[in-house]
Amino acid sequence: MTFSAQLMRAVEPQWQAMLAHPFLRQTADGTLPAGRFETWLRQDYLFVREDIGFIGCLLARSPVHLRRMLGEFIPALHQEMALFESMARELGVSLEGVEAAPVCHAYNMFLLATVHTRSFVESFTVLYGSEKAYCDSWTRVKKLQTRQSPYQRFIDHWSSDAFAAWVNQLAQALDSLAGRCGADEVKCLEDLLRLTARYEYWFWDMALTGAGWPA
Amino acid sequence: MTFSAQLMRAVEPQWQAMLAHPFLRQTADGTLPAGRFETWLRQDYLFVREDIGFIGCLLARSPVHLRRMLGEFIPALHQEMALFESMARELGVSLEGVEAAPVCHAYNMFLLATVHTRSFVESFTVLYGSEKAYCDSWTRVKKLQTRQSPYQRFIDHWSSDAFAAWVNQLAQALDSLAGRCGADEVKCLEDLLRLTARYEYWFWDMALTGAGWPA
Amino acid sequence: MTFSAQLMRAVEPQWQAMLAHPFLRQTADGTLPAGRFETWLRQDYLFVREDIGFIGCLLARSPVHLRRMLGEFIPALHQEMALFESMARELGVSLEGVEAAPVCHAYNMFLLATVHTRSFVESFTVLYGSEKAYCDSWTRVKKLQTRQSPYQRFIDHWSSDAFAAWVNQLAQALDSLAGRCGADEVKCLEDLLRLTARYEYWFWDMALTGAGWPA
Amino acid sequence: MTFSAQLMRAVEPQWQAMLAHPFLRQTADGTLPAGRFETWLRQDYLFVREDIGFIGCLLARSPVHLRRMLGEFIPALHQEMALFESMARELGVSLEGVEAAPVCHAYNMFLLATVHTRSFVESFTVLYGSEKAYCDSWTRVKKLQTRQSPYQRFIDHWSSDAFAAWVNQLAQALDSLAGRCGADEVKCLEDLLRLTARYEYWFWDMALTGAGWPA
Numbered sequence: 001m002t003f004s005a006q007l008m009r010a011v012e013p014q015w016q017a018m019l020a021h022p023f024l025r026q027t028a029d030g031t032l033p034a035g036r037f038e039t040w041l042r043q044d045y046l047f048v049r050e051d052i053g054f055i056g057c058l059l060a061r062s063p064v065h066l067r068r069m070l071g072e073f074i075p076a077l078h079q080e081m082a083l084f085e086s087m088a089r090e091l092g093v094s095l096e097g098v099e100a101a102p103v104c105h106a107y108n109m110f111l112l113a114t115v116h117t118r119s120f121v122e123s124f125t126v127l128y129g130s131e132k133a134y135c136d137s138w139t140r141v142k143k144l145q146t147r148q149s150p151y152q153r154f155i156d157h158w159s160s161d162a163f164a165a166w167v168n169q170l171a172q173a174l175d176s177l178a179g180r181c182g183a184d185e186v187k188c189l190e191d192l193l194r195l196t197a198r199y200e201y202w203f204w205d206m207a208l209t210g211a212g213w214p215a
Numbered sequence: 216m217t218f219s220a221q222l223m224r225a226v227e228p229q230w231q232a233m234l235a236h237p238f239l240r241q242t243a244d245g246t247l248p249a250g251r252f253e254t255w256l257r258q259d260y261l262f263v264r265e266d267i268g269f270i271g272c273l274l275a276r277s278p279v280h281l282r283r284m285l286g287e288f289i290p291a292l293h294q295e296m297a298l299f300e301s302m303a304r305e306l307g308v309s310l311e312g313v314e315a316a317p318v319c320h321a322y323n324m325f326l327l328a329t330v331h332t333r334s335f336v337e338s339f340t341v342l343y344g345s346e347k348a349y350c351d352s353w354t355r356v357k358k359l360q361t362r363q364s365p366y367q368r369f370i371d372h373w374s375s376d377a378f379a380a381w382v383n384q385l386a387q388a389l390d391s392l393a394g395r396c397g398a399d400e401v402k403c404l405e406d407l408l409r410l411t412a413r414y415e416y417w418f419w420d421m422a423l424t425g426a427g428w429p430a
Numbered sequence: 431m432t433f434s435a436q437l438m439r440a441v442e443p444q445w446q447a448m449l450a451h452p453f454l455r456q457t458a459d460g461t462l463p464a465g466r467f468e469t470w471l472r473q474d475y476l477f478v479r480e481d482i483g484f485i486g487c488l489l490a491r492s493p494v495h496l497r498r499m500l501g502e503f504i505p506a507l508h509q510e511m512a513l514f515e516s517m518a519r520e521l522g523v524s525l526e527g528v529e530a531a532p533v534c535h536a537y538n539m540f541l542l543a544t545v546h547t548r549s550f551v552e553s554f555t556v557l558y559g560s561e562k563a564y565c566d567s568w569t570r571v572k573k574l575q576t577r578q579s580p581y582q583r584f585i586d587h588w589s590s591d592a593f594a595a596w597v598n599q600l601a602q603a604l605d606s607l608a609g610r611c612g613a614d615e616v617k618c619l620e621d622l623l624r625l626t627a628r629y630e631y632w633f634w635d636m637a638l639t640g641a642g643w644p645a
Numbered sequence: 646m647t648f649s650a651q652l653m654r655a656v657e658p659q660w661q662a663m664l665a666h667p668f669l670r671q672t673a674d675g676t677l678p679a680g681r682f683e684t685w686l687r688q689d690y691l692f693v694r695e696d697i698g699f700i701g702c703l704l705a706r707s708p709v710h711l712r713r714m715l716g717e718f719i720p721a722l723h724q725e726m727a728l729f730e731s732m733a734r735e736l737g738v739s740l741e742g743v744e745a746a747p748v749c750h751a752y753n754m755f756l757l758a759t760v761h762t763r764s765f766v767e768s769f770t771v772l773y774g775s776e777k778a779y780c781d782s783w784t785r786v787k788k789l790q791t792r793q794s795p796y797q798r799f800i801d802h803w804s805s806d807a808f809a810a811w812v813n814q815l816a817q818a819l820d821s822l823a824g825r826c827g828a829d830e831v832k833c834l835e836d837l838l839r840l841t842a843r844y845e846y847w848f849w850d851m852a853l854t855g856a857g858w859p860a
Contacts, residue, residue: 017430052501053332053490059504060483060542061762071482071504074489078501102417105410106321112328112490116546117268117706119764177829184824195320198428202317205429213413214420215232267716268705274719275698275757276547286697286719289704293716327705331761332491334549394614399607447860483762532847535840536751542758547698625750628858632747635859643843644850645662 003178004171007125008132010190014197018133019140023204027151028144032208037151038093040207043104045084045095047203050108051130052077054115058127061120066173076166080157087153102213103206107199114192121177125189128170129196134158135167137200218393219386222340223347225405229412233348234355238419242366243359247423252366253308255422258319260299260310262418265323266345267292269330273342276335281388291381295372302368317428318421322414329407336392340404343385344411349373350382352415433608434601437555438562440620444627448563449570453634457581458574462638467581468523470637473534475514475525477633480538481560482507484545488557491550496603506596510587517583532643533636537629544622551607555619558600559626564588565597567630648823649816652770653777655835659842663778664785668849672796673789677853682796683738685852688749690729690740692848695753696775697722702760703768711769711818721811725802732798747858748851752844759837766822770834773815774841779803780812782845 001009008015023040026032052074059070088095100108111130115123138158149155157163181189205211216224223230238255241247267289274285303310315323326345330338353373364370372378396404420426431439438445453470456462482504489500518525530538541560545553568588579585587593611619635641646654653660668685671677697719704715733740745753756775760768783803794800802808826834850856 014430049494049497050490052497053492056486056489056501056504059486060480062483064479067479067482068508071486071508074486074501074504078498102321102413106317106324109321109324109328112332113324113326116331116761117327119766121764179827179829180833181827181830182824184822185826185830188825198317198430201430215229215413215416264709264712265705267712268707271701271704271716271719274701275695277698279694282694282697283723286701286723289701289716289719293713331546334551336549392614394612395618396615397609397611399609400611400615403610444860532751532843536747536754539751539754539758542762543754546761547757628747628860631860645659645843645846 002171002175004128004174007174007186007189007193011194011197014194014201015133015136018197018201018204019136021201021204021208023208024137024141025144026208027149027155028141029146030149036207036210038091039101039210040204041084041088041091041093041154042095042098043101043203043207045081045088046098046100047104047108048077048080048084051111054108054111055127057112057115058120058123061115061123063120063177065176066124069169069173083153083157087151091150099212101206101211103199103202107203110195110199118188118192119180119185121174121180121185122188122192124170124174124177126192126196128167128174129193130200131170132167133197133200135163137204139164217386217390219343219389222389222401222404222408226409226412229409229416230348230351233412233416233419234351236416236419236423238423239352239356240359241423242364242370243356244361245364251422251425253306254316254425255419256299256303256306256308256369257310257313258316258418258422260296260303261313261315262319262323263292263295263299266326269323269326270342272327272330273335273338276330276338278335278392280391281339284384284388298368298372302366306365314427316421316426318414318417322418325410325414333403333407334395334400336389336395336400337403337407339385339389339392341407341411343382343389344408345415346385347382348412348415350378352419354379432601432605434558434604437604437616437619437623441624441627444624444631445563445566448627448631448634449566451631451634451638453638454567454571455574456638457579457585458571459576460579466637466640468521469531469640470634471514471518471521471523471584472525472528473531473633473637475511475518476528476530477534477538478507478510478514481541484538484541484553485557487542487545488550488553491545491553493550493607495606496554499599499603513583513587517581521580529642531636531641533629533632537633540625540629548618548622549610549615551604551610551615552618552622554600554604554607556622556626558597558604559623560630561600562597563627563630565593567634569594647816647820649773649819652819652831652834652838656774656839656842659839659846660778660781663842663846663849664781666846666849666853668853669782669786670789671853672794672800673786674791675794681852681855683736684746684855685849686729686733686736686738686799687740687743688746688848688852690726690733691743691745692749692753693722693725693729696756699753699756699760700772702757703765703772706760706765706768708765708822710821714814714818728798728802732796736795744857746851746856748844748847752848755840755844763833763837764825764830766819766825766830767833767837769815769819769822771837771841773812773819774838775845776815777812778842778845780808782849784809 055070055073059067062070114126135158138155141155142159270285270288274282277285329341353370356370357374485500485503489497492500544556565588568585571585572589700715700718704712707715759771780803783800786800787804
């Protein structure tokens with residue numbers, strides 16, 4: 001079993017909980033309450049915008065052999081932002097002046113705090129978790145779909161072979177870092193991967209309930 | 216009006232919401248559900264432990280004239296941890312192996328991400344907000360009290376003249392930083408102070424409901 | 431006078447010293463001792479490689495309106511690395527296993543420490559300084575040239591209209607940040623711009639003398 | 646052989662070069678040119694002041710079991726600054742408005758860049774190296790002394806049993822971190838320890854020559 005697969009196994013309960021979140025099923029079968037997908041879209045747009053900074057910070061900590069891969073992910077995220085902007089126009093959703101919901105802010109803070117205070121392998125594990133979460137979640141949506149969705153371009157983007165190949169590339173990169181890790185470090189990686197799954201779950205939850213700041 | 220007072224005025228709605236949180240009133244009048252104060256105690260212990268690192272990072276970014284004050288706050292936080300440990304023993308609460316609740320983790324991440332990615336004045340404003348929040352909140356509890364509380368040592372600690380003097384010292388230090396800030400920076404400070412009040416509210420909320428990770 | 435021009439004026443002595451460094455004149459007139467340009471090439475290759483991480487970290491701290499510009503600079507630096515690799519092959523210089531000279535290491539550390547502990551405007555000023563230094567220095571070489579150089583592609587790259595346009599774009603971006611700065615902050619920017627010119631001078635000096643670690 | 650001793654063995658050549666630097670011998674036998682010790686004193690004072698920030702940042706990255714030790718080092722460094730101030734008064738040296746010499750700035754930047762971009766164990770290794778360097782260097786001075794020095798209080802401070810005990814405590818702490826490290830990480834630790842010895846050598850060299858910025 002590869003290093004990355006071992007890490008994934010350790011967080012199986014949280015991963016399955018994330019994949020079983022009703023937001024995904026309701027997105028697939030079209031029963032999502034009105035406006036909820038739009039909430040997700042606007043918050044995830046903010047999330048991706050800040051995620052670019054997380055990748056930028058990873059670059060400065062990366063072993064040389066992974067830098068080009070990380071550097072090339074930045075224009076890829078610019079393209080992802082363009083997908084959001086295009087879908088927002090299509091759905092009549094405004095992306096201007098959106099305030100980050102609590103979990104959106106918290107998840108971005110988690111990424112930034114991690115990359116600044118933890119080892120590269122620890123932060124890279126969080127990156128792997130967040131990308132794999134999207135791959136697995138939207139592939140789940142795709143499988144559950146019975147008819148075309150108004151959000152099809154998002155579903156197709158993250159359930160594509162190209163995206164799966166990217167996530168696989170990250171898994172191999174993570175495997176290449178095993179030589180940096182003693183047993184205590186592996187334990188840290190599992191804890192961070194678990195937290196990543198939890199933040200992902202929480203993000204779906206926010207989208208479904210539309211919960212913002214109470215004051 | 217001082218620079219710090221102007222900033223506080225901009226976040227008045229969030230500040231008042233925080234001070235009006237039922238956790239404070241119920242702590243004061245003894246109607247808090249069983250176990251809730253203990254939840255708060257265990258989570259806030261974790262929070263303070265990580266807060267020390269936030270102060271440490273502030274030290275590295277501080278203008279020379281504020282470094283000693285920040286450096287001396289680290290042993291003060293060690294003493295605060297000792298207060299938690301002593302109260303935990305008194306109340307029969309275990310502080311071992313506690314897992315950070317979502318908002319406890321998120322608030323710590325907010326502090327660490329802020330100190331690493333924002334200017335010193337911005338991070339210092341968040342420190343001021345978090346300390347003033349405790350001063351104002353526990354002073355509110357103290358005022359609402361009608362009889363002695365089993366948690367009196369906490370209430371007295373943060374509503375003391377000594378703690379108010381510390382918060383006042385922070386306000387003056389913040390005022391000394393006004394010369395670093397143009398108008399755009401002042402807007403950033405207000406946003407961060409507002410977020411601080413919101414995280415504080417959220418923390419009281421978690422204590423009252425005891426909400427942990429769903430998976 | 432623009433904000434960026436005012437900052438430049440404050441560091442005029444250090445800027446002129448940098449531009450007057452014999453390494454530039456000797457590169458222009460072909461009197462550089464054998465192997466010295468190669469020393470510079472190998473060290474600057476390492477410098478650029480780490481500089482990408484500096485830009486990545488800037489991204490995470492940037493106001494939204496400057497993020498795309500910074501993000502697009504990362505592939506531009508990848509292309510610059512390709513220029514170094516191509517020139518190294520042409521000149522028969524190996525880029526493998528090069529150890530960073532003291533000033534190369536120190537300058538990279540200066541950039542990374544700055545972006546992590548100073549405000550965005552402060553770090554952006556250092557970026558502006560380092561890019562403008564290359565524009566001005568190689569334009570100086572170009573002007574002093576009397577005949578074609580074996581290093582012509584480097585000279586042409588940084589003395590090109592395209593590169594001057596990029597540096598001008600950075601100047602305008604810096605001007606857009608004036609609203610973040612009070613008088614004390616402006617003083618910090620000048621100090622950092624001065625340090626940037628000094629590190630640049632020091633880098634030319636290392637190239638000319640070939641000085642490495644004494645042990 | 647302990648983990649820390651193995652690391653030390655890998656950098657033996659650089660360590661011996663540092664200990665053999667003429668600044669130490671000339672400090673011991675009183676043949677240092679006039680003003681050179683004062684140069685060292687003024688620069689090292691700046692270094693220690695910034696070093697406190699490095700320790701503060703380490704705190705935020707530290708495993709829980711090492712936090713108190715690191716936190717308590719901050720007041721110890723405040724006391725060390727007081728020793729510098731007292732010695733400066735005694736020797737008639739002004740500590741006001743001193744500009745950091747190139748290597749003083751570079752060494753501080755190395756520490757700050759390291760703590761922000763490398764793993765905790767990597768940064769902690771640099772801390773260990775810098776403290777052990779002072780212990781070994783000043784113990785060397787003490788051994789070479791034939792008569793009382795005007796700088797005796799510095800010599801006695803870092804060659805004391807108390808300081809040796811502190812360095813030994815750091816070695817044991819480093820040993821406790823071996824479980825975090827795979828083979829690739831150990832290689833990184835050696836490289837960073839080597840760099841630390843080199844910066845220390847360079848610092849003695851600057852003190853001996855009094856070299857500042859050329860412009």
